[in-house]
Amino acid sequence: MVNPDGVTLQQKGLDAFPEGAKSGLLSMNGGSSDFSRWKANAQGIDINRQYPAEWTGIRYSTQYPMYKNYKGSEPAETAEAQSMIRFTYDADPEIALSYHTSGRVLYWHFHTKPENLERDRKMAATLSGMTGYSLVKPEDYPSGGGFTDWFIAQFGRPGFTAELGPYHEETALPLWTFTDIWAENQTMGLYLASEGYKLSRQRYPIETVENKLQLLESVQLYNRPNESFPTGGETPAGPVVSDARMGDWFRISTWLGTKWVHLDKASYLQGHTEKFVQEIELQDETLLFKRPGAENHEPAGKLTPQKVTAHWNGGMIGS
The missing domain is CATH 2.30.30.40 (SH3 Domains)
Incomplete structure (x- = not known):
């Protein structure tokens, strides 16, 4: 869940928030205490308009924080978007799938490179067949700022945004839709994992050997x-x-x-070798090195003639 504060506000209302935050939240909600339509975070920024993917050209953005559509003062200024960007770089996925509601449509294209077009179109068509969701046609000048917009543009990899469930205006889907949503989507993750594995093997020709x-x-x-x-x-x-x-x-x-x-x-x-301990009497001044095989590097120090205890641990010797 990328927007826990916004979800909490929509589900539980003002009582879930500190007293000092309530007046600001009410103002961003047009004075209404009904937060069922809320889709921004607690600062009134729409996180799905926060990613650096043609951010300056995002359409229909409000000029100030409110319950929806305000893109913020700069891309990736929210902690939520920053966390997702860091997580994506760390995980380095071959494919991204972002779940939204509602409308039963599938977004799959954001300035997709020509060499990737057929690959991504084929995956999108398979997902459409699995779910029954209609594919959104590519636009020459799409309104960006979304997570998968950024993912496709930044990595050149397939990214999909599924709008789950029947269109239900500006609020959360009712629980009765969940059974159908699961039936439509239960095989999607396994399919994309399989496709991601294939793409990974193409990128990295790995030899499986112990x-x-x-x-x-x-x-x-x-x-x-x-x-x-x-x-x-x-x-x-x-x-x-x-x-x-x-x-x-x-x-x-x-x-x-x-x-x-x-x-x-x-x-x-x-290979691994057994551990053992041995007493050694050094007859001459002896150089010390940080690791075996480092004789051509600068010594780490030296030992005077003395008795030492050597600990052999699969190539590691210390005294």
């Missing part, structure tokens, strides 16, 4: 086998099992879920 690896240092995690999609997290040194590979990229299970790591030959060992 590799037991010993990471010699912590490494950056990525959502895709591509350095343009970092997660901001790392996985520590130690043994890992990779279930897929693409060149120097390996897919592993991590605390963030299934992610990719990019490994050069000096950052890992093939």
Whole structure:
């Protein structure tokens, strides 16, 4: 749910909000205490007109915050739109589907590139056949600002907006429509997941093979086998099992879920080895390195002759 504040206001009214916010909400609703038609967020900004997709050309925008259609003072100024944009970059999906109500129509085109037109049209036709929803014809100059408008334009990937249920004017659909909506849409997600998998395999020719690896240092995690999609997290040194590979990229299970790591030959060992501890007496001054195989790099320090305890852990030695 992208607009929890707006949904709460529509369902529960002013009593669900702090006293200091009530007068502003009433003003944005034209003085009416009936919020059943409300579609903006709690600041009176229509989030589905917030995305940077021909934002300046959005039609029928009001000039001030109100219950619908105000696009804001600039694109992506709301926390809700910012969160969706960040989430989309992090998840990096092959296909996006945005559910709205109402009207039983399917939007699928926003300045779609010619090379993607047949691909997206075919998917849209399949979704139309599944749901019975009419396809909205492409426009030369569409009014943008929507999430899938931005997704299609930004990523060049298929994006669909389904208007669920029979048209019901400016309010939420009644509960009696939900059974029909589920019957129409229950296979849509599985179909798009299947199509997304195909597109992913085209983009990334991945070899499915198990590799037991010993990471010699912590490494950056990525959502895709591509350095343009970092997660901001790392996985520590130690043994890992990779279930897929693409060149120097390996897919592993991590605390963030299934992610990719990019490994050069000096950052890992093939296979896992047993741990053991050994006492060593150093006879001479001995250089220290941050990892095995780093003899050609700047030493991290040195040890004087002494007895040390070496801990071998699949390629990791420490004293």
